[in-house]
Structures are given as structure tokens and as C-alpha cells.
Amino acid sequence: MKPLHRHLVSTSRKVLCTAALAASLTTAAVVTNPSTADAGESGPTPDSPQATDRGDARLDLPAEVADPQVPPAGTAGTEGGSAIPGTALDAYQRAEVSVAAALPGCKLPWQLLAGIGRVESVHASGYGLQADGSTEKPIRGPRLDGNGYAKILDTDKGEWDADAEFDRAFGPMQFIPSTWATWKADGNGDGKRDANNIYDAALGAGLYLCAGDKDLSSAADLDRAILSYNNSREYVNTVLGYMRQYQDGGVSGIANPPAGNYPTTPPGSLPTPQPVTPVVTPQQPVRPAPSTTPSTRPPTTTPTTPPTTPPTTPPAEPQKPVPPVVQLDKLEAVGGSALKAEAGAPVTPGAKVTAHLSDGKPAVGQEVVFAVEADTTGGTAFAQAKDSVVVKTGADGTAAAPALTAGAKAGTFTLRASAYGRAGVRTVTFTGTVTPKPLPFADLLARADGGTKPLEAVAGKSIKGVEVLATAEGKPVAGTEATATLVVKDADGAWVPVDPATAKGPHFRDAEGKKLFTRQLAATGADGRTAVPELFTAEVPEGTYFLRLTTPQKVTLVLELKITAPEPAPPTTPTTPTTPEKPATPPTDPAK
16 A cells, blocks of 8 residues: 555545544534525625625734644654644534535535635634634634725624624634625534634535535636635635645644734735645665575674663653633623613613623623614614624723614614623623603694684584694694583682583583583694584573683683574564455357
8 A cells, every 4th residue: 555545544534533523513503404595506606795805814823833843753643744723624524524414516625624714814823723613812804994905884783793884704714794694504513603613614614615506526616616705816726725735745633722912914915835745654674585595604693781770761740730711701781681762862771781701800801792683763873873883891891882862763672782702702682662752742722713702603503613723832732632621610710610410501422412511632633733522502501601621731721602592583474365266257148
């Protein structure tokens, strides 16, 4: 067996072992809990948002971190090949197995994912990649505000990239939020879909690259897939260079490098893949076969070596305990999570959260995104009509949302506060209720026709068509309610309601025709007007009566009603019946 062949068999066995573990965690996630997009549908193109010039998140790492040395012979790994942080390598290989289960026609090689991961973030090196796939530090690309890069306005309200104004590529595979919203996947079976985790990001990238029924064993489809990830020929060549380096030179998993304070790489620069060196296994020296011809040389004697004392091996130094990584642990609401406001008024109390680290200390300088969601109030927002903002916690770990103004109508909304840590996103939800804005109170009631004379009617004829106008500072007031009551003055000159049992004046009637001396008026409309219900005067004696209209705020209007007696019918003169004339007798004919 040739050394290279032996190496490939060994690598295949490693992949199969990885496959067994990945299948239990990720294949089910792909098949039964798919990404939000159908990987077989019309796939992304070089014009897709993901393919725009979005920069990258590579750090300017020293060579021993960016291109680590393969472990020497005799240790775990493949001598002479490339090295990838173990968790990243595991994520790429798991993604290959999962995608193969869901989309067997794609033929996605994990080395392609590794090539993209190397170009985008150097496999999350320098960010503190953890065994669970998260990172100690968030991975975020440059702000996509059109200044040197594409301009992409915020699409996630800062939920993933902590930027509520513009988008940023985020995570080890540098997804932009709108792309992740479509292709997000769960790569490690933990029930979450978070592109900040390299397991989820690698699987999402695999589904994205395979979309559109691509066969990545085809050079044309492979080219189209990478261009849809970043529309740059130089990017394609660099990714392919790393893919071939990992395919041809062998790969070993090494310990995840720790986080460090490294600067980002200069814009526009891409790393250079290493030339592939064939893997060569040292050959054992060939010993000559024993001769069958008797030797004429005298036998040699081996000198006796005096026994030596074996060297003393110093005891191994005990390993120092590794201190636990301090990370964001909790995000809690301060002062309750209920928010209230009248329509168009400031929301109270202001939303406030506090962030705690895993060591119990406050998380100082932690970015918190406040975002208005599920709004039915017609525009609850921060200043400048923004529906999301980013605030950093202070020395006490507290972050307060800026002033929030309720929308113009009654309804509800939620205010989400989110903070990202290596263990995932911590979220607090505030519930907001907006009540209608109180209507202004009328300060004057008057007849809508401007009249001041008494309303007159002949007994037996109804008084109807009377309108009242409610105003405040001379302007019509909608929604004003008033009660109309027949009143009389008491001995002290105060208006009091009439006694329904004895009253004989004008009156209202209910649906059954029963007399009513008090009636609720309909609320005034937008023009400030309302109509006085019909007043009946049948069997009402001649005289003057009074109808008082009163609002809940004690604004009153007294209408004078004048009932006159009906005019008497004119007298009639009796007539003597006449006897009808008899018809004249015709003359007699003398001739007869």
C-alpha cells in the first residue's frame, strides 16, 4: 500500500467515525427540522445579498495560529498535512454527513466548508472557539453602511449582529442576517439555530451552497456555489485553493486556540493557501537476506556491556487547573416587564435590564439590543421613528432603553432586549399596552343653529331636528356625552328634575312608547354635534318648559321650550235643507 493511499484510508476512517456521531445529532435535525428554506429550490446567485462585498472577520493572526504546525510524528494527527482547530474540523465533517443525508445529489465535500471557514474567519481562530461550537468573543464583520463595503440596512433589528441601523456579517462563516433568516439550521441538535455557533453555521452554509439542485462534484456548479457566497473571482480561487490543500495534503485536528487581542486584517487582502506537499511515510531500511554460503570470517564476539543504572525520570508536574471562562450568564428586567402609555404619549416606566456574568459580577460594556416587535399601535418607536437601538451596559451592568413613544392608536407591542454571549443569546421581553388618548372636554354647549329664542311648538306637535354643538376653546369636540332632563326651578331658584309621576310637560318616549323625562344623548361626532331626541307634546298644557343638557364635566345648556295651545277650529253656520223643485208640467196639446 502506498503511503498516500494509506493516509486516505486513515482519513476515511476518521470521517466515518465522525459520521457515526454526526448522524445521531445532525441528520435528524436536517431531515425532521429543516432550515427555513428548501435547499432544492431555486438557489442563491452571485447577485444574492450574501455575495455582496461585505468584508470578512479574519484577525491578523501570527503564523503559528493562522497556519499551525501539524503535530510531530508519534502524536495524534497526520504528519505533513494541514491543521484545523478540532471543533471547527468536527463541525465541517458533521455538516458534510448531514447534507449528504438530506441532499445526496449535492456531493458537498467538507473541505469546501473548511475553505470558506478559513477565508472568512480562520476557523474562528483568535475568537476563543469552544468545544460546543460557540466563541468566547462575538465574530462580526465590518458595518455594511456603504463606506468601503456594500450598503445593507438593518434586517434583524440587531438580534444577531448587534447593529440596529445596518447589517453586518456575523459568525464563523460570516452570514449576513437576511441570509441566515432563510438558511438557518441546527447543526449540533441542541434545538437552536445560531450562526454564531460553528456547528449551525457550517450546516447552514452547506445547505446554502447546495441550493438549486447543485452537484458540487461538477466544476461549473462548484464555481456557481462559491460565487453565490461571495461574488469575487479572487475569493473563489482562494477558497478552492484551501479546499484542495485540505483534500490533497491531509488534515489534522488540533486544540482550539485561545482568544486573543488581535487586530483585523487589512481590507481587501485574502490569505494564500499553502502549497500541497505529498504525505510521505518514512520507509524502514531493507535488511539483506541471510547468505547460504559458509563464511570464512572468524565469528565475532559481542563485548559484554556492564549493567547501567536506568536514568531517573522526574515526576510529571501536576497540571494547573484551567480557570473557567467568564461569560454572559443572565439578562434580567429591572423593575418589572410591563410597559404602559396613552396613545402618542411617552411609554412608562422606561425599559431597563441588567446583565450578569457567570462569576456573578455585572457584565460591563455588554451590548444590548432593544427592539419593538409585534406592534399594533401604529408606530411605537424610539427617537427618529427607529424601532430598534443598541445600548451598552454601564459599570453596574445595567442598560436602559432610550425614551419610547407610543403609537397613535390603542393596541399592544413587545419590546425585546437581547444580549449575545458565547453561550448564546439572552433575551428579556417587555409587554406594552397602549390605551386610547383621552378626548378633550367640552367647555361649552350651545345650539348648533346659534339660536337663543325659545323652541316653540303647538301642543300635539313634536319638537325635533334640534342639534347641540360641543366646543372647547372655540373648536368642536368629538365624543362629548350629555344627558337631557326636563327641569323646573325649586324654591331656591335651582334647577331640579321634574317629578315623572306628576309631570305633564314635553317628554321623550322609549321603544314601547312610555314617557321619559330624562334621555342620554349620543356622543358628539367629529363636528362636535349631536341631536336632541324627538320631544312629544301631546296633551301638554300651554306654557313654558325647560330642558337641561349636562355633560359629565358639569357643562350645561338649558333650552327653553314654549308650548302653545292649538288654534280653535272656526265656527260653522248651520244650513236649512231646500226642497227640490218639481219638474214643470208640459203643456197639454189642445188637439188631443
